[in-house]
Amino acid sequence: GENVEQHPSTLSVQEGDSAVIKCTYSDSASNYFPWYKQELGKRPQLIIDIRSNVGEKKDQRIAVTLNKTAKHFSLHITETQPEDSAVYFCAARAGGGNKLTFGTGTQLKVEL
Amino acid sequence: KAGVTQTPRYLIKTRGQQVTLSCSPISGHRSVSWYQQTPGQGLQFLFEYFSETQRNKGNFPGRFSGRQFSNSRSEMNVSTLELGDSALYLCASSLDPGNTEAFFGQGTRLTVV
Numbered sequence: 001g002e003n004v005e006q007h008p009s010t011l012s013v014q015e016g017d018s019a020v021i022k023c024t025y026s027d028s029a030s031n032y033f034p035w036y037k038q039e040l041g042k043r044p045q046l047i048i049d050i051r052s053n054v055g056e057k058k059d060q061r062i063a064v065t066l067n068k069t070a071k072h073f074s075l076h077i078t079e080t081q082p083e084d085s086a087v088y089f090c091a092a093r094a095g096g097g098n099k100l101t102f103g104t105g106t107q108l109k110v111e112l
Numbered sequence: 113k114a115g116v117t118q119t120p121r122y123l124i125k126t127r128g129q130q131v132t133l134s135c136s137p138i139s140g141h142r143s144v145s146w147y148q149q150t151p152g153q154g155l156q157f158l159f160e161y162f163s164e165t166q167r168n169k170g171n172f173p174g175r176f177s178g179r180q181f182s183n184s185r186s187e188m189n190v191s192t193l194e195l196g197d198s199a200l201y202l203c204a205s206s207l208d209p210g211n212t213e214a215f216f217g218q219g220t221r222l223t224v225v
């Protein structure tokens with residue numbers, strides 16, 4: 001089955017700096033890659049996603065890139081703010097169902 | 113538009129008991145998936161339902177089961193609870209299988225003592 005690896009597990013940046021989180025997947029049939037942000041005690045929230053027919057997608061300060069050949073995708077957050085501090089999960093979905101395989105999460109801390 | 117609603121929010125059960133968790137998807141959404149979240153194993157897929165049919169199942173023992181009703185609401189059941197079943201159980205709602213975003217509920221925090 002699908003396996004998703006996520007790095008780093010923790011990331012500390014200064015406010016205003018950029019943060020990059022990377023994920024790799026194993027199933028070449030995967031065609032949808034969402035990113036979720038989970039604050040402490042809250043639900044995972046979808047922040048951005050990308051489909052396999054697109055190489056890059058941007059939404060204000062966040063962007064996601066996808067390299068299908070290398071089977072990896074990345075989340076980029078620019079001009080980080082303290083409210084960006086949370087755990088970020090990448091995920092991959094293959095086939096016609098809704099099963100998401102998640103990475104292990106990245107604890108992002110934005111320091112003042 | 114109301115979001116995904118899960119009940120109850122918190123639950124404490126004793127080993128050997130059984131538990132039923134409920135999920136009401138976003139209005140109009142017909143696909144419901146369940147996930148178990150633990151510090152050690154992360155987010156793991158349990159099962160997916162669409163049109164009252166289980167479409168997909170993760171690698172969990174048969175003690176974990178679920179169902180979906182005609183109004184798309186879903187329940188999951190865990191029988192013969194074990195200490196290791198303590199986790200946050202999350203439900204995700206999607207419009208249809210395979211081609212749409214998944215939105216999570218707040219989850220049910222299950223503690224088995």
